[in-house]
Amino acid sequence: MSINGVVYEGERNVSVKPVDEPEIENPNDVVIDVTTTCICGSDLHMYEGRTSADPGIVFGHETMGIVSETGDGVSSLAVGDRIVAPFNVACGFCENCEDGLTGFCQNVNQTGDVPAGGAYGYVGMGPYQGGQAEKLRVPYADFNALQLPDEGHEDSFSLLADIFPTGWHGTELADLQPGDSVAVFGAGPVGLMAAYSAKIKGAGEIYVIDRVPSRLELAAKHCDANPINFDEGDPVEQIIAEHGGEVDKGVDAVGYQALDPEETDKGDDYSYNPAKENPAIVINSLIQAVRPTGKLGIPGLYVPEDPGAPDDAAAEGRLGIDFGKLFEKGQSLGTGQANVKAYNREIRDLIIEGRADPSWVVSHRVDLEEAPEMYDRFDNREGDTAFTKVLLEP
Numbered sequence: 001m002s003i004n005g006v007v008y009e010g011e012r013n014v015s016v017k018p019v020d021e022p023e024i025e026n027p028n029d030v031v032i033d034v035t036t037t038c039i040c041g042s043d044l045h046m047y048e049g050r051t052s053a054d055p056g057i058v059f060g061h062e063t064m065g066i067v068s069e070t071g072d073g074v075s076s077l078a079v080g081d082r083i084v085a086p087f088n089v090a091c092g093f094c095e096n097c098e099d100g101l102t103g104f105c106q107n108v109n110q111t112g113d114v115p116a117g118g119a120y121g122y123v124g125m126g127p128y129q130g131g132q133a134e135k136l137r138v139p140y141a142d143f144n145a146l147q148l149p150d151e152g153h154e155d156s157f158s159l160l161a162d163i164f165p166t167g168w169h170g171t172e173l174a175d176l177q178p179g180d181s182v183a184v185f186g187a188g189p190v191g192l193m194a195a196y197s198a199k200i201k202g203a204g205e206i207y208v209i210d211r212v213p214s215r216l217e218l219a220a221k222h223c224d225a226n227p228i229n230f231d232e233g234d235p236v237e238q239i240i241a242e243h244g245g246e247v248d249k250g251v252d253a254v255g256y257q258a259l260d261p262e263e264t265d266k267g268d269d270y271s272y273n274p275a276k277e278n279p280a281i282v283i284n285s286l287i288q289a290v291r292p293t294g295k296l297g298i299p300g301l302y303v304p305e306d307p308g309a310p311d312d313a314a315a316e317g318r319l320g321i322d323f324g325k326l327f328e329k330g331q332s333l334g335t336g337q338a339n340v341k342a343y344n345r346e347i348r349d350l351i352i353e354g355r356a357d358p359s360w361v362v363s364h365r366v367d368l369e370e371a372p373e374m375y376d377r378f379d380n381r382e383g384d385t386a387f388t389k390v391l392l393e394p
């Protein structure tokens, strides 16, 4: 039996075609009928051929839907329940899961591709078919599925699979406290959710750095952030001038495909381009912009293998980080996949209570069939219209 799913065919090429229909494989699995699944900036790294992903992967790690089948060992879920699945697949009983570090589950990815942690539809993250499809199998479902009210908030709830908790995670890694000033590099969906989380947590001042005008506008409008456009001058100098000194905390929501602000010929499309990238630039900018002993949260993705890297060292994940300066400033940093389960229940309740509504980040909701065009246009980030967050409806 088959269902339709979004399949990676090679560099900048996806198609919607029949893929294996997910089935119950273990007693604690459920299968859901997907109602919403999102395209992520993380998918773009694979889409652009900038990871070791082989063609054939079914993409998608941000998925919500209605339970259509339950395994014999499932006790907390029933057919008809509405759930959102964290992008992490986690067992719930290993040492890391017990500590709430579900992004680093030690049981779900034993093929050795990554040291710990699993996810749906992602290179190296285990055998879990992606959710940009009509159905998804959710393993260890009692642990992984977050239950939702039967109706309402479809857009906001879909963001609980990844970007809202991941933005929140960025501010947790940076140990953001009420009153702190914070610089968030990147105004993509993750950066915008980090800035929104900072606002909810009572940050004193928020700076958001990018060059895509529509994204900076969203940061100003919905996160009370001061937008900094790095096309208009050195971003660190702009932050320090506006703030009157270094900020308390910093978040990297860009990752290794960072555009070098000093690149003079950036062009006016906003897609990634290795010739114009500097994979260490955002971390080094944070080291400069954050005050001594300040903390850096780094949810932006870094990889040990980048086939399209701008140089040989970066191709092996070795970056020129200003570690001496970091040491001198006594700064600390936190990295890694977001532990979605550590936050998604509380954030869900903020949405239910009307205290948070992240749906403003959604720019498009379209049929699954339109995925190829959406990938192409989201990759450009802005053309005739802003592509901030694309939701697919199977």
Ligand code: NAD
Binding pocket: 040, 041, 042, 043, 044, 045, 162, 163, 166, 185, 186, 187, 188, 189, 190, 191, 209, 210, 211, 212, 215, 230, 253, 254, 255, 256, 257, 258, 259, 260, 261, 270, 281, 282, 298, 299, 300, 301, 302, 336, 337, 338, 381
């Ligand atoms: P995105 O690609 O849409 O956004 C990145 C933004 O950074 C773009 O708007 C781009 O213009 C901007 N940018 C590029 N160079 C910059 C620079 N030098 N300074 C400031 N801004 C710059 O992606 P996204 O969906 O927002 O994801 C952001 C990053 O977070 C990606 O690396 C993604 O893989 C990663 N991610 C990590 C996790 C996690 O669990 N840690 C989860 C989801 C996404």
Ligand code: ZN
Binding pocket: 039, 040, 041, 042, 043, 061, 062, 087, 162, 163
């Ligand atoms: Zn994602």
